[in-house]
Amino acid sequence: MSTIKQKFYDNASKKSAVIQKLKKEHADVVVSEVTVGHVLTGMKGIISLMTSTSKLDPEEGIRFRGYSIPDLQELLPRIPGGTEPLPEGLFYLMLVGELPTDADVKEIQDEWTKRSDIPEHVFAALDALPKDTHPMNQFALGIVAMADGSKFAKAYEEGISKKDYWDPTYEGVMDLIAKLPKLAAYIYRRSYFDGDHIESDPSLDWAGNLAHMMGFDDDEVKKLFRLYMTIHTDHEGGNVSAHTTHLVGSALSSPYQAYAAGMLGLAGPLHGLANQEVIKWILAMREELGVENPTKEQISDFVKKTLSEGRVVPGYGHAVLRKTDPRYTAQREFALKYMADDSLFQTVSNIYEVVPPILSSIAKIKNPWPNVDAHSGALLLHYGITQYEFYTVLFSVSRALGVLAQLVWDRAYGLPIERPKSQNEFWFLEKTGLKSDVKFYTKPKN
Ligand code: HAX
Numbered sequence: 001m002s003t004i005k006q007k008f009y010d011n012a013s014k015k016s017a018v019i020q021k022l023k024k025e026h027a028d029v030v031v032s033e034v035t036v037g038h039v040l041t042g043m044k045g046i047i048s049l050m051t052s053t054s055k056l057d058p059e060e061g062i063r064f065r066g067y068s069i070p071d072l073q074e075l076l077p078r079i080p081g082g083t084e085p086l087p088e089g090l091f092y093l094m095l096v097g098e099l100p101t102d103a104d105v106k107e108i109q110d111e112w113t114k115r116s117d118i119p120e121h122v123f124a125a126l127d128a129l130p131k132d133t134h135p136m137n138q139f140a141l142g143i144v145a146m147a148d149g150s151k152f153a154k155a156y157e158e159g160i161s162k163k164d165y166w167d168p169t170y171e172g173v174m175d176l177i178a179k180l181p182k183l184a185a186y187i188y189r190r191s192y193f194d195g196d197h198i199e200s201d202p203s204l205d206w207a208g209n210l211a212h213m214m215g216f217d218d219d220e221v222k223k224l225f226r227l228y229m230t231i232h233t234d235h236e237g238g239n240v241s242a243h244t245t246h247l248v249g250s251a252l253s254s255p256y257q258a259y260a261a262g263m264l265g266l267a268g269p270l271h272g273l274a275n276q277e278v279i280k281w282i283l284a285m286r287e288e289l290g291v292e293n294p295t296k297e298q299i300s301d302f303v304k305k306t307l308s309e310g311r312v313v314p315g316y317g318h319a320v321l322r323k324t325d326p327r328y329t330a331q332r333e334f335a336l337k338y339m340a341d342d343s344l345f346q347t348v349s350n351i352y353e354v355v356p357p358i359l360s361s362i363a364k365i366k367n368p369w370p371n372v373d374a375h376s377g378a379l380l381l382h383y384g385i386t387q388y389e390f391y392t393v394l395f396s397v398s399r400a401l402g403v404l405a406q407l408v409w410d411r412a413y414g415l416p417i418e419r420p421k422s423q424n425e426f427w428f429l430e431k432t433g434l435k436s437d438v439k440f441y442t443k444p445k446n
Contacts, residue, residue: 004107005170007096012166012412019050019413036432043238044319048420049246051237052409053094053402061326062235065093069231069326076230077105079205084226087207087401088112090233091177094405113202115178122146123186131191135390136267138187143260146179150254165252166412172255173404180397181206185213192387210397214385220338221383227334228376231327232395234402239319240265241272241396245403246410250418255407262403263396269314272373272395277314279377279388281306282347293343299354307362315374316355318367327372331379339382348378 001009032047054064064072076085076093077100088108092100100108122145126138147153155168182200189197198213207225211217216225237243245262249255266272285294285302294302306313318325332352335345352370359368377391385391426441428434 002107002111004092004096004104004111008170008408008412009166011097012409016412016414036428039428042319049237049243050413050415051242051246051406052097053406054234054236056236056320058320058322061321061323064090064234065097067093067099069330072230073330075099077102078226079208082223082226084223085230086205086226087229087233087398088205090230091401091405094234094402095408109205111174112178112206115175116182116200116202118146118179118182118186119149122183126187126190127195133191134267135187135191135387135393136263136273136396138191139184139393139396140260140264140267142183142187143176143256143263146176146183147254147256147260149175150256151175152252153254156252162414165414166408169255169411170408173408176255176259177400177404180400181210181213184393184397185210187393188214188387188390191390210394216383216385218383223338224334224379224383227330228379228394229398229401231330232372232376232398234399234406236320237406239271240268241399242403242406245407247418249407249410250415252417255404258407259400259404263399266396266399267392270312272392272399274314274371274373275376275391275395276388278373279381279391281314282344282351282377286347293347294350296350296354299347299350300358303351303355303358307358313355313359315351316359316368316370317365318369318371321369321371322367324369325371325374328370328375331372331375335375335379335382339379342378342382344378344381348375 032045034043034046038044038046052065054062055066056062060068062069067075072085072090072093076089078084078086086105088105089100092104092108096104122142125145126142129138129141151168151171152165155164160168186197189195193215198215201209201212204212204222205226207229208222210229211222211225216222235242237246241262244265245258248261249258253261269277285299286292288302289298291298303313332349335342335348339345351374355370356368359365376395377388380391380394381388423431424441424444426438426443429438429441
């Protein structure tokens, strides 16, 4: 067994016993109350999931196993002479629960390099799609096309015992994460560079190799990719991509199937696709105004117009956060260091000054501050990654590290199939005493 797998196993065996005890002895402790409001506003705030890898505080933002983004920037291993943390290290932290050494990160890199080959039929399946198929749809198809290689599905078919589910899940998770840079780069090059593909460079780290295979060998781009792939990994368990991966995984679907489902959730414009929407929106503003760097007054008018059309201002607001997203701040700091004069960055900074006061003046909006997606596109575009429809694929590659580390924990804890109860409208009307409106609904037979 590899060192990382052994460490996970030792840790998970002890912790799993504690969770079994919790389930057996404290199952009736109330942790949350559910109201009609919760049901009709997306279940926000209801504690109904157990997530090990990260925790989101509305005011402070994300912490990964207790470590904030600035902590990770200081404490995670980097490449020799590097300035940004390696996402391999964050995966280790989320999976094993402790900070990795340089040797731990090297072990992960070697494992992923060994497992990175993608079967030819996956490329053939992608090549059967029109080139302008949205990259997120290509990405999901590519993952599903790899799903028959699932070690978990095979072990299950052969009759594995429940207590060992975590093992082939771990193997599948390692296989899948290892293949994602090649898959993403393949989609990028087939969509935008006529299928002129670039060989992987196994001497590079996971994120650096992705930049390389996409065609970007500049050191600064690789730095950006390491940061990007670190900060997008995880945002506790309730967001759509994490929750979907967990939910689909709870049916014992394979890691490939669970992750593909999760990424189709990330592909929604209120979630990860917001990174594409932000850039589209800024470019539309530039075009409409005929200027490269709109003034704050012009931005303000454009924001108000967007709102008056019944649309959301992309990149702003959040279901949990109530302050500027620290993932936004980390990207802003990167931009200040490497591209302070970039006109798109200046526009993003001006939007940051203009939008929060406008959104704050709308009572129903709970968070007027920018989220992670308000910034990422400007960084990518600066380095020549202009194809904004691809941005959510990059987010997905990073998100794999969090949601799949959690899936291994789900299996180690033996978490059951998830199945909340639903009721029809009639039930809610009766429950709340809205008798006069019951007439619009026919009482169901049962
Ligand atoms: N612009 C306009 N209206 C907004 C808004 C924004 N940026 N943010 C929230 N609102 C509106 C909501 O649409 C909602 O309106 P209705 O009641 O009419 O439906 C109302 O304000 C209350 O919303 P909320 O409680 O503050 O926020 P929600 O938890 O419902 O939604 C969203 C959170 C992130 C979906 C929301 O803020 C939004 O649509 N933002 C823009 C899209 C975006 O940036 N998404 C990415 C979020 C981060 C992420 O997941 N990244 O992957």
